[in-house]
Amino acid sequence: xxxxxxxxxxxxxxxxxxxxxxxxxxxxxxxxxxxxxxxxxxxxxxxxxxxxxxxxxxxxxxxxxxxxxxxxxxxxxxxxxxxxxxxxxxxxxxxxxxxxxxxxxxxxxxxxxxxxxxxxxxxxxxxxxxxxxxxxxxxxxxxxxxxxxxxxxxxxxxxxxxxxxxxxxxxxxxxxxxxxxxxxxxxxxxxxxxxxxxxxxxxxxxxxxxxxxxxxxxxxxxxxxxxxxxxxxxxxxxxxxxxxxxxxxxxxxxxxxxxxxxxxxxxxxxxxxxxxxxxxxxxxxxxxxxxxxxxxxxxx
Numbered sequence: 477x478x479x480x481x482x483x484x485x486x487x488x489x490x491x492x493x494x495x496x497x498x499x500x501x502x503x504x505x506x507x508x509x510x511x512x513x514x515x516x517x518x519x520x521x522x523x524x525x526x527x528x529x530x531x532x533x534x535x536x537x538x539x540x541x542x543x544x545x546x547x548x549x550x551x552x553x554x555x556x557x558x559x560x561x562x563x564x565x566x567x568x569x570x571x572x573x574x575x576x577x578x579x580x581x582x583x584x585x586x587x588x589x590x591x592x593x594x595x596x597x598x599x600x601x602x603x604x605x606x607x608x609x610x611x612x613x614x615x616x617x618x619x620x621x622x623x624x625x626x627x628x629x630x631x632x633x634x635x636x637x638x639x640x641x642x643x644x645x646x647x648x649x650x651x652x653x654x655x656x657x658x659x660x661x662x663x664x665x666x667x668x669x670x671x672x673x674x675x676x677x678x679x680x681x682x683x684x685x686x687x688x689x690x691x692x693x694x695x696x697x698x699x700x701x702x703x704x705x706x707x708x709x710x711x712x713x714x715x716x717x718x719x720x721x722x723x724x725x726x727x728x729x730x731x732x733x734x735x736x737x738x739x740x741x742x743x744x745x746x747x748x749x750x751x752x753x754x755x756x757x758x759x760x761x762x763x764x765x766x767x768x769x770x771x772x773x774x775x776x
């Protein structure tokens with residue numbers, strides 16, 4: 477099974493002061509997809525520059541030609557399906573059909589209260605996500621949608637001409653729990669995971685591999701329950717959040733070993749963070765580029 481390599485570029489630099497260059501370089505290096513986070517702010521970057529995902533992807537679409545682009549991930553924390561659908565259809569048009577939507581239930585970070593709301597409980601996040609995803613699917617595939625739900629509404633929302641990609645742009649659904657995995661099975665063209673967060677601090681790489689295998693097995697069960705072949709979904713691992721942290725990016729050999737173990741679990745795409753000096757994603761740029769250029773051939 478072949479394994480694709482993608483990257484995620486955090487939107488923390490001004491476009492005309494270094495922000496543009498990684499997107500152009502990502503295409504030159506042959507990455508399958510260049511993603512960005514869809515947050516209002518994020519962790520240690522909260523008090524520094526941080527730009528919006530949709531404008532950033534629009535600019536990236538204008539300076540690239542082949543590489544796919546997307547979010548990793550968008551969530552209901554500060555998004556509404558009606559307005560998001562319009563932005564996605566526009567992005568898909570501007571990029572010539574190169575947009576993928578990574579989407580998840582969201583968490584308890586800064587985005588969860590930025591609009592002045594109280595943090596949602598885990599159950600409410602799950603309930604909102606299920607409704608959000610189902611409505612967004614309709615908005616991207618139907619010319620006009622009216623809907624009245626528990627959390628979201630749409631009244632004759634028009635989305636002509638729809639996506640360039642048909643029937644709509646692909647969803648990469650981030651999920652680890654039963655409800656999320658069922659949504660991935662129903663709506664996803666891909667499934668996204670970062671591993672088991674409980675193992676990040678004190679777990680071992682071996683425990684992480686077992687946890688990922690169990691997640692993949694539960695996804696297969698969710699697909700089987702609705703008569704879908706799990707092989708239809710790409711399996712995407714966003715790296716940097718397993719117990720290995722950034723050690724796989726310390727050398728080409730280390731990465732090939734890491735990637736091979738996860739390819740054997742059925743993953744079809746690994747996403748590595750673009751280097752950011754002085755951060756959790758501070759890795760040697762020369763090794764990063766060596767991995768981008770040489771690892772895919774070794775993992776073919």
